[in-house]
């Protein structure tokens with residue numbers, strides 16, 4: 001791996017670059033889509049940073065390399081790791097559990113063992129590339145054990161963790177057979193960031209219930225244990241955002257505006273274009289959206305000549321059974337709606353199951369009169385913010401689920417409960433019929449908010465808090481509440497040292 005050490009290290013399950021192999025077998029790297037890369041890219045360059053993560057393909061072992069000024073440190077995951085750690089524990093246990101058990105989580109000890117082992121490999125790789133006293137920022141639910149493992153190996157490091165998905169209420173989280181280990185894993189960090197106030201509250205409550213530690217928002221008092229000194233951990237919300245300037249610049253470009261006009265023309269110049277953009281995931285409420293739209297067509301409140309729904313559904317986790325089933329269900333529903341209501345010249349739903357360049361996404365946002373975000377649970381939902389950022393014309397209506405983190409900020413969207421199909425239908429009709437003056441007023445308020453809280457503010461805010469927390473980490477607080485809400489039936493771990501062997505055998 002070489003002897004290079006870095007002052008700033010980011011770790012995420014997936015690297016910020018994807019490996020692409022062309023027809024001749026030659027490989028190259030391109031940025032992975034998504035906000036994380038854009039958010040951290042400038043900081044990484046300034047801070048002489050390294051990024052540790054998986055290359056996106058099984059059994060691929062690669063040497064570290066430089067990509068656009070960032071040191072990329074690839075971590076190999078085997079086919080076994082993918083099945084058990086990634087598809088299993090991360091995406092069939094934690095993902096549904098943390099999204100309010102919309103789908104039933106599966107609990108398998110062999111998956112947990114693999115999660116522990118992969119997290120340990122991540123911690124080892126991070127420790128190996130981190131300079132003395134470096135800052136490490138660990139990302140997301142796939143790596144919740146890494147902060148503690150890293151602290152044990154490298155107490156000199158300053159460790160941050162950001163959870164991109166919701167953190168569930170204790171009544172749900174407590175289902176997890178390895179709940180205490182997860183909490184202890186996270187508490188290895190100096191700062192734990194969440195998307196929403198409610199997520200940070202749920203985490204602190206779980207700490208009190210499972211470990212009995214004193215908490216007073218945003219501080220958690222971790223008592224001394226053995227040679228490990230007492231520490232203060234900060235757990236608080238840092239709502240993530242997008243690169244607003246880049247999105248707006250894209251949307252303002254003549255090419256993107258021309259493309260938006262072309263999209264409308266190609267769809268048959270309907271009066272209203274509605275848009276949904278989601279990873280094909282059961283948390284996104286795509287089925288609920290289609291149901292509401294199908295009923296509006298059935299009842300004659302909408303006519304297929306007037307309205308088209310463009311549904312972009314990006315391929316996701318296609319080897320996980322729940323995702324395969326979802327794809328079948330969604331595609332069947334789209335087929336039925338198009339069969340029932342489509343005409344030779346007008347399709348009710350234009351369904352696209354692939355990825356697009358950002359220019360095309362910006363053109364779709366510009367073309368869409370109504371944006372439908374109907375997630376049943378979503379940490380933030382960057383699509384909602386991208387839509388707002390792209391609408392430099394102050395037009396367009398956002399219909400937004402109140403179960404997204406974005407709804408905390410975008411209060412002038414038409415907020416909906418996606419389970420209430422009649423409510424969704426009424427919101428769609430209201431969006432379509434909304435007078436321009438009201439559209440502009442609502443959009444302007446949202447644009448102001450998104451501009452104020454862009455992705456730079458998110459990363460700078462987190463890293464500033466991390467630096468302050470580390471400075472104060474030696475101090476003990478005297479004002480935290482002692483052990484409230486202690487659950488007499490819980491099993492606070494007397495011995496904080498735990499291994500795979502200590503995993504509960506349920």
Ligand SMILES: Nc1ncnc2c1ncn2[C@@H]1O[C@H](COP(=O)(O)OP(=O)(O)O[C@H]2O[C@H](CO)[C@@H](O)[C@H](O)[C@H]2O)[C@@H](O)[C@H]1O
Pocket residue numbers: 033034035164165240277278279312313314354355356357361378379380381382383384386
């Ligand atoms: N077909 C396509 N082609 C190209 N790009 C596409 C695409 N479909 C979607 N995208 C892009 O992918 C991103 C999706 O971000 P989201 O926040 O909507 O969801 P996701 O669940 O992936 O993210 C997780 O992380 C984010 C960030 O923290 C949280 O907001 C969220 O709640 C959490 O689940 C957006 O930037 C979007 O433009």
Ligand SMILES: O=P(O)(O)OC[C@H](O)CO
Pocket residue numbers: 013014140164165316317
């Ligand atoms: O495709 P995945 O499994 O890496 O998930 C991407 C999501 O953004 C997870 O937050």
